[in-house]
Amino acid sequence: MIAKTVVALIGFSTVFSATAQDRPPSQPDPGDTEVWAAEPRRVVPGSSAIAPSDAIVLFGGQDLREWVSTTAPDKPASWIVTDGVFTVRPGSGNIQTRRLFTDYQIHLEWRVSPSATGSGQGKGNSGLFLASTGIDSGYEIQILDCANNRTYANGQAASIYKQHIPLVNACSAAGEWQTYDVVWTAPRFAADGTLLSPARVTALHNGVLVQNHVEVQGESVYAGKPSYRKHGPAPIKLQDHGDAVSFRNVWVRPLSGTASLP
Missing domain, CATH: 2.60.120.560 (Exo-inulinase; domain 1)
Incomplete structure (x- = not known):
């Protein structure tokens, strides 16, 4: 009985392992790399004759x-x-x-x-x-x-x-x-x-x-x-x-x- 159980478990492990290997890796969430808190302050750009707003x-x-x-x-x-x-x-x-x-x-x-x-x-x-x-x-x-x-x-x-x-x-x-x-x-x-x-x-x-x-x-x-x-x-x-x-x-x-x- 013990031998049969061990064999069954080994077989299950082999099937599970193969199934895990066949499963495609999970895709990363793009939101994990988005930074929202440190937003740059706004500067109005200048022109050939006007300086930027913070100059x-x-x-x-x-x-x-x-x-x-x-x-x-x-x-x-x-x-x-x-x-x-x-x-x-x-x-x-x-x-x-x-x-x-x-x-x-x-x-x-x-x-x-x-x-x-x-x-x-x-x-x-x-x-x-x-x-x-x-x-x-x-x-x-x-x-x-x-x-x-x-x-x-x-x-x-x-x-x-x-x-x-x-x-x-x-x-x-x-x-x-x-x-x-x-x-x-x-x-x-x-x-x-x-x-x-x-x-x-x-x-x-x-x-x-x-x-x-x-x-x-x-x-x-x-x-x-x-x-x-x-x-x-x-x-x-x-x-x-x-x-x-x-x-x-x-x-x-x-x-x-x-x-x-x-």
């Missing part, structure tokens, strides 16, 4: 109230504002934002005068400093007429100056408006000044990717090797390099922290 407009065509002199941050910027555009006043010095930023997205439009002369670094030179750490220091994306003007590759337009050559030369001709769209991730430092993580930059020039999440080696320098020194949130700076470069439609979207006043 801080740094220049909307009227005045330079968001900018100050780099040499005297308590004094307003003295560059020229006319017809919805502001232009470097050669010899007046660099200007920087009143607010301090950490990580952000910035949109900026710039134009070299159609009558610009010179060659190499002497034709339509300015710079967008993504974080200013002093009067002439910080992390620079070069602004320069490079449509038909050769210079060293790591100093041409859209380069991270003396560090990263742009992937392509996307320059328009002098006299035409050009755009920079940049994502800046600031460096992080320990309390003792040790670098915890380097800065990173992604940049588009006239809608073309020119810097792809590159690692910045330190502050931009004209001679020598770049290096880091501890700093916190910093202003954005535009350079007076002696050329009458013009700007318009400048806005920024903070991506971490807040845009604070010093």
Whole structure:
């Protein structure tokens, strides 16, 4: 009797096992991988002349109230504002934002005068400093007429100056408006000044990717090797390099922290 029962159970197990193997696997429920709770906040996108709804407009065509002199941050910027555009006043010095930023997205439009002369670094030179750490220091994306003007590759337009050559030369001709769209991730430092993580930059020039999440080696320098020194949130700076470069439609979207006043 026991032997017959064992045989019966073995037979049942074999049949059950075969039946289980033949049964198609259950299909996953798509609802298990749907996330509904962490819904992104709504941002109204901008256009060629209008900033996104959550952006801080740094220049909307009227005045330079968001900018100050780099040499005297308590004094307003003295560059020229006319017809919805502001232009470097050669010899007046660099200007920087009143607010301090950490990580952000910035949109900026710039134009070299159609009558610009010179060659190499002497034709339509300015710079967008993504974080200013002093009067002439910080992390620079070069602004320069490079449509038909050769210079060293790591100093041409859209380069991270003396560090990263742009992937392509996307320059328009002098006299035409050009755009920079940049994502800046600031460096992080320990309390003792040790670098915890380097800065990173992604940049588009006239809608073309020119810097792809590159690692910045330190502050931009004209001679020598770049290096880091501890700093916190910093202003954005535009350079007076002696050329009458013009700007318009400048806005920024903070991506971490807040845009604070010093």
